[in-house]
Amino acid sequence: MARKFLDENFLLNSETAIRLYHETAKDMPIIDYHCHLSPQEIRDNKTFKNITEAWLYGDHYKWRVMRANGVDERYITGDADDYDKFLAWARTVPQLIGNPLHHWTHLELQRFFGVYELLNEQTAPAIWEKVNKQLQGEGFGARDLITRSKVTVVCTTDDPVDSLEHHTAIRELSDFHTLVLPSFRPDKALEINRDTFRPWLDQLSKVHGREVNSYDEFLQALEQRVRFFHDAGGRVSDHALDVLVYADTTREEASRIFAKALQEGRVTAEEEAKHKSYTLVFLAGLYRELDWAMQLHIHALRNNNTPMFRRLGPDTGYDAVNDGAIAVPLRGLLDGMETAGGLPKTILYSLNPNDYQVLASVAGSFQGGGIAGKIQFGTAWWFNDHRDGMLEQMRILANYGVLARFVGMLTDSRSFLSYTRHEYFRRLLCDLLGSWVERGEAPDDDELLREMVANICYHNAEQYFGFPAVVPVS
């Protein structure tokens, strides 16, 4: 007899798993330490005129599978009306069996809207009406959805030149207790050969208050911005290292490279690697001083479809998994940081699962400082945040390191409805532990297992990141 689809014991295949999920994981609050939510939409408690706006206006995960399902771009990012876009999504969802979006779509309908029917072309009209009526009512603003999901901390992803005005305004809200903290994402400072570098440098000069016309001034400006983010509650940085490079260099050489970039607009690949290496080692020293966590997101292959990149820009569903050897440059970068004064708390992610053993084992080369889980092999990211990917990452972490010290899941999302990804992860975590217990591979020690689940779901992150004054969830 087939189990009911997406029932209360969804993904839970043993009594232990069921008990661990329902009695421990299910009601834990959430620390979402990496996402792409708009701090302005949180500040404004943005409401959504319909489910198309909430689901389809910015989610390139959905755009990508709609294209793969043969939906015309007009109904994805084009000028079709919202109901027709929703219908295109409703026609796509039944084709997604096996894809996490099939699970996430129905989890979100269940958890936020009390809809338990399958979404398809036939049920779309009634679901459109039922969901939109709720979205247009009370309790479905951006801040409401965060509060309802028991999220105590949201870390947005922010450029160093950002004013953080929205984060400041959110902090002053008396009726909203979730910490919304900026993450320092200095990609444009590192990408010295991209067209964005010079215009960004002009922005940096403005917020710095002095012209950034030398490498010394550049580093001073970056330091000023790191401390500005710290004063705003920031405790996390994030770096997209699509191609991981490392090259030893000196401050003098890095300065010459920076001057060449200003004068000539381009530097060699070797010089770019030296700029990135020296700047990252410098930033890591600041992160360590301020007890921040540094995230490294490795091996994305971005914006692969040039015509569509020109038309829609980045993060629009045209990315892929990159590949290539990372062990030696990763070791070089982390060792360079350790040698220069010490690595900060670090979380290593790769978009390529082939890198997982390298990440998990290199992480083990830099643990220490009396910090549990100091160097984290991070959760399955982007194309891997599905059932198989999450389980693979946890199994490798367990085999190579200390799963019990894992800081767990994040949404990495642009949608306020994505917090069910934490539920998805928690179910998988409990099922993995339950499977080990059922096979006698882990002790059936309820207290030990409950503590491990609660820590991975929440307390490890709470302790690891040390966010200022997390307000306990009532």
Ligand SMILES: O=C(O)[C@@H](O)[C@H](O)[C@H](O)C(=O)CO
């Ligand atoms: O942080 C990144 O660079 C990626 O996560 C990227 O933003 C991507 O669009 C994403 O959100 C994947 O979940």
